Amino acid sequence: xxxxxxxxxxxxxxxxxxxxxxxxxxxxxxxxxxxxxxxxxxxxxxxxxxxxxxxxxxxxxxxxxxxxxxxxxxxxxxxxxxxxxxxxxxxxxxxxxxxxxxxxxxxxxxxxxxxxxxxxxxxxxxxxxxxxxxxxxxxxxxxxxxxxxxxxxxxxxxxxxxxxxxxxxxxxxxxxxxxxxxxxxxxxxxxxxxxxxxxxxxxxxxxxxxxxxxxxxxxxxxxxxxxxxxxxxxxxxxxxxxxxxxxxxxxxxxxxxxxxxxxxxxxxxxxxxxxx
Numbered sequence: 001x002x003x004x005x006x007x008x009x010x011x012x013x014x015x016x017x018x019x020x021x022x023x024x025x026x027x028x029x030x031x032x033x034x035x036x037x038x039x040x041x042x043x044x045x046x047x048x049x050x051x052x053x054x055x056x057x058x059x060x061x062x063x064x065x066x067x068x069x070x071x072x073x074x075x076x077x078x079x080x081x082x083x084x085x086x087x088x089x090x091x092x093x094x095x096x097x098x099x100x101x102x103x104x105x106x107x108x109x110x111x112x113x114x115x116x117x118x119x120x121x122x123x124x125x126x127x128x129x130x131x132x133x134x135x136x137x138x139x140x141x142x143x144x145x146x147x148x149x150x151x152x153x154x155x156x157x158x159x160x161x162x163x164x165x166x167x168x169x170x171x172x173x174x175x176x177x178x179x180x181x182x183x184x185x186x187x188x189x190x191x192x193x194x195x196x197x198x199x200x201x202x203x204x205x206x207x208x209x210x211x212x213x214x215x216x217x218x219x220x221x222x223x224x225x226x227x228x229x230x231x232x233x234x235x236x237x238x239x240x241x242x243x244x245x246x247x248x249x250x251x252x253x254x255x256x257x258x259x260x261x262x263x264x265x266x267x268x269x270x271x272x273x274x275x276x
Contacts, residue, residue: 031063032242032243032245032246033061033062033063033246034062034063034065034246035062035063035064035065035085035086035243035246035247035250036065036067036083036084036085037064037065037066037067037084037085037086037087037088037234037250038067038068038069038074038075038078038079038084038086038087038088038089039066039067039068039069039075039087039088039089040068040069040070040072040089040207041068041070041211042207042210042211043113043115043207043210043263043266043267043272044088044089044207044232045066045068046266047088047112047113047254047259047262047263048064048066048088049064049066050262050266051064051253051254051258051259051262052064052066054258056253056256056258057250057253060249060250060252060253061246061249062246062249062250062253064250067084069089070190071188072089072090072094072141072189075087075089075090076090076095076098076102076104076106076235079104079106079235079236079237080102080104080237082237085236085240085243085246085247086234086235086236086247086250087234087235087236088112088232088233088234088235088254089232090232090233090235091111091229091230091231091232091233092108092229092231092233093143093147093229093230094143094144095108095233095235097142097143098143105237105238105239106235106236106237106238107235107236107237107238107240108233108234108235109233109234109235109251109254109255110233110255110275110276111231111232111233111275111276112231112232112233112234112254112255112259112274112275112276113231113232113263113272113273113274113275114206114225114228114230114231114232114272114273114275115205115206115207115209115210115232115271115272115273116206116216116222116223116225116228116270116271116273117147117148117151117203117204117205117206117222117223117230118203118204118206118209118214118216118218118219118220118221118222118223119151119152119155119201119202119203119204119219119220119221120193120196120201120202120203120204120209120214120218120219120220121196121200121201121202121220122196122197123200123201124200124201124220125220126220127155127157127201127220127221130157130180130200130201131200132180132181132182133180133181133182133183134180134182134183134200134201135182135183135184135185135198135199135200136152136182136183136184136185136199136200136201136202136203137184137185137187137192137195137196137198137199137201137202137203137204138168138184138185138186138187138192138202138203139186139187139188139189139192139203139205140186140187140188141188141189142167144189144205145166145167145168145186146166146167147230148203148205149166149167149168149171149203150166151203151221151223152203154223155221157180157182158171158177158178158182159176159177159178159179160177163177168184168186171184172184185198185199189204189205189208190208190211192204192208192212193208193209193211193212193213193214194212201220206271206272209271210271210272215269215271216269216270216271217269225273225275231275232275234247234250234251234254255276259274260274260276
């Protein structure tokens with residue numbers, strides 16, 4: 001069956017607050033050319049480690065120390081506190097939502113890559129088979145949830161036109177928005193792949209799909225990468241001075257041909273797409 005693309009918006013969410021440190025040290029260092037960067041394990045940390053291990057970072061005059069996070073709240077908190085020099089795991093829509101609610105004063109780069117969100121199932125082969133009252137697993141953080149609901153709407157499964165605050169709560173409150181009476185199970189994004197046997201479909205962010213062993217070719221549909229605001233960006237404190245030069249070098253490296261080729265070679269299935 002041919003997979004087709006649909007359009008959606010926004011990104012990233014919350015999960016278990018587990019943190020694991022890779023590379024050496026935990027927190028910013030005094031060396032202006034050494035950057036401690038918080039990242040999700042894949043693909044973000046994988047990309048950063050490649051840049052360090054391949055010698056590309058050294059050639060650019062910087063050293064990258066990667067601190068991995070399995071959730072999406074702590075990397076911004078660690079950046080705010082100064083334990084990180086930068087982080088690489090989120091999109092501008094998610095950053096804007098978090099900044100509004102938590103008072104962050106951060107700067108974001110241009111998009112580096114996109115991990116296309118998809119609708120997955122272990123029970124049906126096509127969305128045409130989805131029955132009224134079906135069970136749908138969906139992420140529980142606001143910005144990602146809106147993005148996932150928009151993907152469902154783009155496939156004519158929900159009617160969200162005119163809804164300002166797109167959320168499961170509001171969809172449940174307005175029967176016209178959910179004409180098929182779908183039942184939603186809200187969970188943290190990392191748990192969604194494991195829930196596939198228990199639901200009819202799950203809307204899963206690209207990085208969580210990868211973590212659960214899923215490929216874009218497994219999806220019933222994927223969001224359209226063209227003009228998508230859900231590209232991932234490098235983020236740093238707006239008042240950063242001591243390591244700003246090094247951060248700019250890292251940003252340039254993330255937008256280089258070296259990074260683009262690595263992404264294309266490492267993810268030929270297009271589960272990760274360069275955004276530059």
